[in-house]
Amino acid sequence: MSPSPPNANFGPRIDDISYVDALESSIPIGNGPHIGDLLNIIFVKIIYFIKLIFHLFFQRKFILHRLIGLLYLLQYFFAFYLFFKNYDLFKSSFLIWSLPLTGFVQSLTAIYTFTFLSRTKRDAGYYSDRGTLSYPFIVENSFFASILLFQWLYYSNKFYPLFTSSIIIDNLFVFLPYIARQLWPKTSFRDSLYNSDKNKTEKNKKFFFIVTHITKCFYIWAKHYIGFFLNYIRFFNRVDTEDIYHIYLLLLFGAFATTISMFLHTLKFKGYLGPKLSFMIYMVSYLATFYSFIQIRNTFIMNIDLTIYVFIGLLLNFTRYQHAYQIFLMVLFNAHRDNMLPNDIKKYLFSS
Structure with missing residues (x-):
């Protein structure tokens, strides 16, 4: 749900009258509001919402x-409701x-819709109160949407056996997503400043400097810990x-931060949310x-072995060895899962 083009000139207005003016004109001047006046205010609000x-x-x-954005929002709020109302129904529902x-x-429709956006990688546009999103940032978001999709399915008992029986998909998304990540453009937090x-x-x-x-x-x-650690366990x-x-509750929050956050930028761009409020909602998510x-x-x-392996990967995050390390873990973890390691070696490398 990416922003509309920069020349879109739509704000919170009703025809030629602003929403605030419309409300003020409907508020009675007398000492107390009448039922008709209150109904008039409610009517104006309903028309504005429509x-x-x-x-x-x-x-x-x-x-x-x-329309796909609207479909996503409807599913998201229904999923959030169903998660707390009836979790058993949620985990077996189509929403998974x-x-x-x-x-x-x-994220794919955004790629093919907003091709006119800036191609710069230095300023993603999200971490500011003036800029529009850059096209590389839009494309980049599809990568995060894809790995989020994998985790939703990976934690479903319905889909999990399908992944474990598929050696390529299982290993690609569990260990090597950030090698495939190089196929996507990359925006930098540092460059956004x-x-x-x-x-x-x-x-x-100052606000955006801190929150960035x-x-x-x-x-x-x-x-490393929402991604690799949850994948490893x-x-x-x-x-x-x-x-x-x-x-799954974590993944619901992750869905908000990955997809609905783009919609927040749209609301900010159109003037429905202030820049600080928009970003704070994203941060809360x-x-x-x-x-x-x-x-x-x-x-x-309980999984101290995997916790340590992930921490080592975190330390290697900004080195040239991070991808080699994940390949090493892929070989090691597969050997352990398939009982190919000698017991005298296994006891030193894994807790279970």
Whole structure:
């Protein structure tokens, strides 16, 4: 749900009258409001909401991208409701595959819709209050949507056997996604600060400087512990039903941070959300994933071997050895899972 083109001039207005003016004109001047006046205010709000929905999702321009975005939002909020209302129904529902798949398809429609956006990789446009998203950032988002789709399916008992029986797909997504990552453009957090004088207002420059660094730290954590660690424990099937429950809640937050975050930028671009509020909602969505990690904290201790292997990978993250390390783990973990390691070696390398 990427932003509309830079020349789109749609704000929160009803015809030629702003929403605020429309409301003020309907508020009675007398001492107390009458029922008719209150109904008039409610009516104006309903009309405004209908026009808002129409302008966001049903305009002819970019209609495919808009409709898929609406479909994603409807599925997301239904999934969130169903997760807490009836988890057993949630985990066996179509939402397990349709929600992340729709998010991935949405990222693809964005790629083919917003080809007119800037091609610069230095300024992604998301970490500012003035800039629009860059095209490389739009393309890059499809990578994260794809690995999120994999995890949703990987933690489903319905799809898990299909992946374990497919050696290539299993190993590609568990160990080698960031080798395939090189096929996508890469934007940099550091470079997003490069153009701060132009893409950030003076009053928000410090705010975006701080939150960009916080997001960068989270991204490194997420890459290794939401990504690799959760993949590793599922690879060895060292998770129980309670773990999977909390991990699916984490994936719901991850879906928000990956796909709905793009919609937040649209709302910011069109003036419905302020730049700080938009980014704070995004931050809350990804920081909420720590709730699930707190709930499964014992998993880190019970799988101390994998916790250490992931930590080593984190330390190697900014070196040229990170990909070689993942290939090494792929060979080692497959040998362990297939009982190909001698017991006197296995006991030193794995806790179970």
